[in-house]
Amino acid sequence: MSESIQFPPYLHPGDCIGIVAPARKISPKELKPAVDFLEKNGFRVALSPNLFAKHYQFAGTDEERASDFQSMLDDPEIHAIWCARGGYGSVRIIDQLDFSSFLKYPKWICGFSDVTVFHSHIHTLGVSSLHCTMPVKVEGGDFNNFNNRSMIQAITGGILAYTVPNSCINKQGTATGEVVGGNLSILYSLLASPSDIDTEGKILFIEDLDEQLYHIDRMMQALKRAGKLSKLAGLIVGGMEDMHNNNPENPFGQTAEEIVAACCEEYNYPICYHFPTGHGDNNVALKMGARATLSVAPSGGTLIFNE
Numbered sequence: 001m002s003e004s005i006q007f008p009p010y011l012h013p014g015d016c017i018g019i020v021a022p023a024r025k026i027s028p029k030e031l032k033p034a035v036d037f038l039e040k041n042g043f044r045v046a047l048s049p050n051l052f053a054k055h056y057q058f059a060g061t062d063e064e065r066a067s068d069f070q071s072m073l074d075d076p077e078i079h080a081i082w083c084a085r086g087g088y089g090s091v092r093i094i095d096q097l098d099f100s101s102f103l104k105y106p107k108w109i110c111g112f113s114d115v116t117v118f119h120s121h122i123h124t125l126g127v128s129s130l131h132c133t134m135p136v137k138v139e140g141g142d143f144n145n146f147n148n149r150s151m152i153q154a155i156t157g158g159i160l161a162y163t164v165p166n167s168c169i170n171k172q173g174t175a176t177g178e179v180v181g182g183n184l185s186i187l188y189s190l191l192a193s194p195s196d197i198d199t200e201g202k203i204l205f206i207e208d209l210d211e212q213l214y215h216i217d218r219m220m221q222a223l224k225r226a227g228k229l230s231k232l233a234g235l236i237v238g239g240m241e242d243m244h245n246n247n248p249e250n251p252f253g254q255t256a257e258e259i260v261a262a263c264c265e266e267y268n269y270p271i272c273y274h275f276p277t278g279h280g281d282n283n284v285a286l287k288m289g290a291r292a293t294l295s296v297a298p299s300g301g302t303l304i305f306n307e
Contacts (some may be wrong), residue, residue: 001280005048005178005289007128008106010157011079013042018078019135020048020068021059023114024087026136028052034135041152046078047058048109058089061175066093073102080155085136090127091186094195104129109156110134110228112283113209113222116182119288121195123180128289131205135146137283150285156307160292162180164275169261173270175234176293179286191226203294205286206260207238207278213245213252213259220263229264235271236303239278244250269271269296274300 011017017038019031025221031051043202046176053060060068072081083090094117103125109118110130119129132151139145154160175229180197181187190196208216223229240256257273264271272294276282292305 004126006106006126006297007129007222007290008108009042009157011108014044015079016044016046016077017066017080017082018046018048018072018083019082020049020065020072021051022065022093022118023083023089024057024085025054025059026084031135034082034138037050037138037148042141046075048072051084057087062089062092063154066096067090067298069093070097073097073099073107080105080110082107082119083109083111083115083134083178085134086111086115090114090117094118099125104272110151110155112277113155113183114186116186117195119182119192120180120187120190120197123197123289124195128287130285131277131288132285133283142183146259147283147285151256154285154287160287160305162276162286162303164301166298167257167273169257169273170296171261171264171269171271172296172298173234174269174293175203175270176291177202177233178289179203179236179292179305179307180288181236182207182288184216184219185207185211188222188246191222199228199235203234203236203277203292204228204232205236205238205277208240208256208278211244211256213243213254213256216227216240216243216256217252217254217259217263220259224263229263230267231268232269234269235260236275236294237273238275239282240248241278243282257260270296272296272303275303276281277299283293
């Protein structure tokens with residue numbers, strides 16, 4: 001087990017999962033499949049008081065969203081906090097939250113995309129969290145959906161092990177370290193803040209959606225200049241979905257994956273591309289802060305969590 005990271009207790013049937021919306025607004029119709037899914041798998045569900053509030057694009061005001069999240073952090077009956085959806089807004093409330101009770105009695109904080117704010121912040125506090133699908137993405141409550149199933153496996157202490165087909169730009173090798181990271185745009189926005197993560201000796205995971213290619217390059221260059229790439233144990237590149245050229249008549253000249261490869265060309269650690277986690281159809285669960293072994297070979301890549 002990792003000496004530096006604290007793992008929240010794993011869940012059992014009958015435990016309660018709280019759903020909160022720290023960013024973009026959500027409707028009861030959008031949420032219902034996820035509630036049915038949790039209940040079908042034996043969990044109780046608690047909805048935060050302002051879950052369906054609306055304040056422009058947000059799920060209520062900053063104060064309402066912060067109050068909801070704080071109540072979930074402090075409530076001893078809540079065993080995991082599942083963020084309803086991403087979008088934008090978590091960074092507006094992170095500094096209003098008091099994690100003192102959470103640190104005494106940690107619980108799983110679950111989600112992806114904008115939830116990277118929480119993953120990064122609580123990693124600096126020494127607690128593991130779960131990068132996984134979110135309620136807005138659960139359609140029909142299908143347990144056999146691999147994204148949904150991997151989330152349940154993760155929060156109940158099941159084994160997480162993934163195999164990835166070979167990519168011609170993979171960099172071969174084997175590395176073991178704590179898995180950190182999340183959405184590239186969010187990681188970029190957290191640089192030099194109290195939520196900025198230390199990446200040295202760790203396996204960094206990145207993914208992104210709907211960005212200009214030169215934005216991807218700018219963010220990767222910023223991470224490189226900040227020393228976030230030079231001392232990694234390994235790098236995992238998930239979905240890089242719906243990327244754009246700012247000017248099709250004058251293209252950037254590289255795909256998102258090629259941009260990452262160029263930024264990391266001088267480093268010797270293994271790099272696995274097209275990992276099935278991100279904003280696309282594939283979004284398997286990752287235990288952030290947990291140690292895992294990344295192996296990249298000519299046949300493809302594997303990621304196996306050791307704890």
